[in-house]
Amino acid sequence: MRLKTLGLAAALALAVPAASSAEDFTVTLVAGHPPVFRWVRMMPEAFIPTVTAELAKHGHSVTFSEQYGGALAKVGDELETVEAGLAEIGSCQALFDPAKLAVQNVTYYTPFVSSDVRLVGQVIDKLHADEPAMTQAYGENGVVYIGAPITIDDYMLMTNFPVTSLADLQGRKIAAPGAAINWLSGTGAVGVAGNLTTYYNEIKTGVYDGVLVFASAALPGKLYEVAPYITRFGLGAQYAGSLCANKDWWDGLPEEARAAFIAGSKAAQEWYTTELEKAVTGALAKMGEAGATITEASDEMRMGWAKGMDNAAKKWAAELDAQGKPASHILSTYMEAMRAAGAKPLRDWDKE
The missing domain is CATH 3.40.190.170 (Bacterial extracellular solute-binding protein, family 7)
Structure with a gap:
């Protein structure tokens, strides 16, 4: 009987994983x-x-x-x-x-x-x-x-000049990070590569006239001091x-x-x-209090910008597909998931 008990105990010991030693x-x-x-x-x-x-x-x-x-x-x-x-x-x-x-940048190709x-x-x-x-x-x-x-919260346009129509962007130098520079195609603006660490000084010294940036970074960066015209186009949140x-x-x-x-x-x-x-709500309020002019772009301006853009997403996806990186699959999967969740894209970048 004792042997059976010992055997059962041994079996149970083997069946239960030993606890990890403290590390x-x-x-x-x-x-x-x-x-x-x-x-x-x-x-x-x-x-x-x-x-x-x-x-x-x-x-x-x-x-x-x-x-x-x-x-x-x-x-x-x-x-x-x-x-x-x-x-x-x-x-x-x-x-x-x-x-x-590469494929992780899908949102930056789908504004x-x-x-x-x-x-x-x-x-x-x-x-x-x-x-x-x-x-x-x-x-x-x-x-x-x-x-x-x-x-990253919704990208907006901050400039040192007022924007009342897309025609106001003609010939203006606008900085943008990474793939977001593609968003400027069709606007008449000249896209310049930039990042948050240099925006303030380069607008101040005239290297460019504005930036595509998000409110939560624009406030601590004090960009409203050099680019006091904020136009909210709904370019979108990004990953x-x-x-x-x-x-x-x-x-x-x-x-x-x-x-x-x-x-x-x-x-x-x-x-x-x-x-x-x-932070986003607070940032916009504080920039307004500091003297920035905040404008919501009209639906006509937003649609004009979106329709005038090149479909960089399709080109990006095709180039990566050719390298064995499944970008077209990720592009369509992301867009389908966003639409299913209630998003209403101004353009179906995956279906064109």
Whole structure:
């Protein structure tokens, strides 16, 4: 009888996985932008405390080394830094790393789809979960998508001259980031590549006459001082990047640790989106109080801009398809998902 009892106990012991030993994880976080930007702040504000609390439930602890503002990687170099193992987790910026995260830039080729930052973030996150074509690029570059999509609020036009019709843009130099420069096709404006770190001085010194920018960055950047005419065209909310992890490191983590980091990413996404939604309304109000002239473009102007644009999305998708990157599939899947969620694009970029 005793032998049977011992045998049963041994069998049960084999059937139940042994609890993981307590560990102290050391994690370096990297972001090229400084923590003044909300997509960096989400790490100390939400990601770190959530991961720490979740790991503590299993007896683990974690030590974070926060390397922001170019301390370890410049903007657009985060993915390479994580891939090389110099950081375990980074803010991988698809907008500034289009060669490696090509299909992730789908929203920047599809303006005038939706100004809802929460919706864009939810759809992009779901695409990463459901579409192998969406995560293919991460695997090819030795990293893993872990969430917290960085959505950018509705892009608008800020200029040093009033805009009452699209004709006012003729010959004007307008700066835009990355693929957003394509949005200026058909407007008569001259597109110039630019970014948030240089906008203020280059408008002030006459390098260009305006920028395509979002309210939550325009206020802290004080762009209303040099470009006081704000015209809201509803160019749309965009997706710029996400948190990614070094694949070898990630694969070596116990299951509960991976779950903790994913929980941290979800908390960061919610914190970021909520803070962004509040910030947009406040930013527009404060810029108006500071003397900016804020105008809502008429439906005629918005449709005129949208219809006059080249369909850069189709060209972008075809070129990537030829490289073995499934951009046409992602383009149609994204557009279908946005329409199904209630978005009303001014143009169906995937169907033309």
